Amino acid sequence: MSAVLTAIVALFLIGPVLLSALAGVTANWFLGASAGLTLAWVVKVWDLYAHTIGLSLWLALCCLVCTLLLGVPAAYALARTPSRLARLLEELLTLPVAVPGIATALGLILVWGAVGDFRIHWTFLLIGHVLFTLPFMLRAVLAALRGAELEVLEEAARACGANFRQRFLGVVLPNIRGGILAGALMVTALSIGEFNMTLLLSTPHTMTLPVGLADSYASMRLEVGSAFTLVFLVLLVPPLVAMQALSERLGR
């Protein structure tokens, strides 16, 4: 019973992905796979949407750097402050995940949309992505900070005369690198795929990959949309697989 249901669920989740990959390299989907395989659609996607792919990768990289610089120190401060205020701040910092992306985007446009050329600059998107992904980095790093017997180690280092900088760089960071890596992979994957907020934030000057995907679904033939989906999956799957491998290794 359970085995059959598991098989059905797996088919439901994987089937459409394979279907899409196949459609992306099929000469004519309407005629079926017998019409022959081609990479022409992938080439066409590259011609039409290469700039959206470039922007998304650039955004993901910048978003990762920002969440690392903002998130790791903040998580450390939160983990080492055992107070109500710290709990409240943690709650506040993870709030952007609970609030629907479109509401956040609307608010951002209302307050910051009219400030100079900010609205059509790629950093406008970056702000949204950092807001949305920072909670995931925070949680991953906090979990690592609370898991290890880090306070004892830190205390030992302090007793040996290490100052804060030495303790943070020499003791804390090496011990939470698994959590940081897990957070980094999550942030990258989420930033590449973000749509709920990005749809409103993006402009014709700043179009990301998922917005480009929506555009291709709406205005291009099925094969082009499929080929674009294929390209997207090729970009997205490596960080996801790395994330799974990592979590399995850490779990053991």
Add this chain to the structure above:
Amino acid sequence: MARRSESAGPFLLRAALLAPALVLLLAFFLLPLAKLAMLGFEGQGYWAAITAPRSLRALRDTVLLSAAVSFSAVALAAVVGHFLARRRFPGRRLLVAMLTLPMAFPGVVVGFLVILLAGRQGLVGSVTEALFGERLVFAYSFAGLFAGYLYFSLPRCIATIMAAAEALDPALEEAARSLGARRWRVVRDVILPGLAPALVASGAICFATAMGALGTAFTLATDTSVLPMLIYTEFTLATNLGVAASLSVLLGATTWVVLALARGASGSLAANA
């Protein structure tokens, strides 16, 4: 306490570590949300925007859809997650990887997958045409939305519930079985209570994600208008800022209340277990 705070450096240092993240949050999240909430009072105001027939219909459909998807996803994921946690078979790791991989697929892509599956040129249509001579097309209806939302909800639920099931002691289930409990009694009295906190928690996340999801509905362009889609059209097509703002606040508040309730329930379930 004193030792703890000392080991982390002085208070000022910790404040300095937190400050950049808090400034970002204040300027680009709390301030915009406050502005959004204020804007809802202008124009017709909240009440008129929320009680307009179109808004009420969208709210009802969105809540119904999200609730139905959450229940189905949690129920399916409970069976699948428990199965995967208890059995060892060749290819299990690959199967787990495939089941959880779609977790980070954006809604637009999920919508497109539903079109490939059940759209006008979809697989379900071709199969049903070959079998019954009539194409079954449901991608652009409520059923299509349901399929899409279920698609992006399942991986997360399976991952959470599988982890919870792995933490349950299998000896409890064996003990119940050896004492003569039937299969469904083991499920009802041993497995479900043990999994309850995880079920509630993943159901709540599922509901919140479904409420705020925009991409799937955007791609499918269904007749059923979900609330995020309505906000999008009010803002871009009707440029009706006040209404869009009011609806955003309504959507955010509904989602937040459900999450808070579920966390309370999950906490008390965990305390009772």
